[in-house]
Amino acid sequence: MVIDQHFGFIAFSWLAGIIGFAGIGLWIWRDRKALDKQLDKLEADLPTDASDRRGG
Amino acid sequence: MAQPFRSLIARDVRLAIRVGGGALVGTLFFLAVIVTVPLGIGPDLNLLSRIGPAIMWIAALLATLIGLERLFQSDKDDGALDLLRLTDAPVSVFVIAKVIAHWLGASLPLVIATPLLSLLLALEPRAILALTATLAVGTPALSFLGAVGAALAVTLRRGALLMAVIILPFSIPVLIFGVAATRAAIVEPDPFWPPFALLVATSLIYAVVGTLGAAATIKINDG
């Protein structure tokens, strides 16, 4: 590949792609971390007996 | 079924055109936009007559969409929607009746007012004719589209602004075809019939899709 006068456009395009992928990936990742934290806390609080089940 | 259909339309039209009924709000908004835009742009009549059709189409679009959100609100409030969901009555027919009534009460006055208001924007007679024709044919598309938004507004608990945001992208083709057809009457080489035909097609498609979509949305329970 040759560096010509349109190099800036090419570079910014691929940068946009990288930012886009990184952005959505990061968002999914952070969501996952937060949900795992919530799940750990909620599942630790679950009672060991079935007192909160109501047959449904 | 024809008699309840007709009486529903008649009742809704009568309710809407009473003062406070909301039908003429759209037309007043239409008037307001067409009066204020020339004041903003300045007195250049040439410019006004060139962008006039676009201004009027945009004004018609906004005016129609504003009025449509409350399409089903009164029926939700007095329990008619719940009754409808409980019975076997076809919700699509109800939707069509409401949309026709709304069009008659809200969009038709707008279309009738168009020739007069076009004079404020210095449009030529051919442009006025094309504009009125495209509005007459295109506003049904907006009405049926708005029915989906109205059904959403009534089924969801919040976010009426959200409904406008969701419906707006689908109104873009209607706007594009409407303005293209009108512009063809002004700019000589542009063909009129292709965009006009597309506008008619869009209205027909939206009539079907809008009715089905609105009916399906209303039938979702726990409104």
Add this chain to the structure above:
Amino acid sequence: MGILDYANPTRVMRFSRVVKPWVAGLGAVVLAIGLYMAFFTAPADYQQGETIRIMYLHVPMAWLGMFAYALMALSAFGTLVFKHPMADVSAKAMAPIGATFTAICLITGSLWGKPMWNTWWVWDARLTSVLILFLVYLGIIALWQAIEEPIKAGKVTAIITLIGAINLPIIKFSVDWWYTLHQPASVFRLDGPTIYPAMLYPLLICAVGFSLIFFWLHLMAMDNELKRRRVRALQMRAARRAAPESTALPAGQTA
């Protein structure tokens, strides 16, 4: 058998856990190969010069943006017609990813348009319909956020998704039906691709690589959505435990 097996969240998450690393790994490898070819073995274009390198990102993003919407519409159909329990999970997970790809397509398209057409944007049929696709994506995402109850959210967004699906054939055929500044189809044509093979193969390899990455992102997003629903269910159970009198149903009724 088959698709109904995946009506079970546990099964979906197990499938996801097994498949994810392979998809991610394979995607990374394929994409690396594709990118290498795109930049180093593929020739510069006769007319466009090096700017053609943007194509290897812009075109796969356009394809995936539309493909994601098509899958969303398929899931919407599954929700409304077959009432498949995992269909709306799939649809909800798809929306932000598809929206991102469409956004990248629009941005890279604009950056490609400036040197080639000397304009950042033009309101031709292709660009306008892709912009509408992006706006519909945003509307669907907003709808998902606005409705608290997952089943109802699934149904409402399914209806809007299916309405918006009309846009897909319009995007595809826009360059055929109207005079557009955007170039006509050069890959998916009845007469076969018109693009030079030395460019076609890197393009297809990049597309496959990006698709695998998309699949990986979708699996992760579906896992998140399933976890989110479990969190909600556990929170509701915790609330019932905390105040059983206030949330209990009258005697004889179940939830």
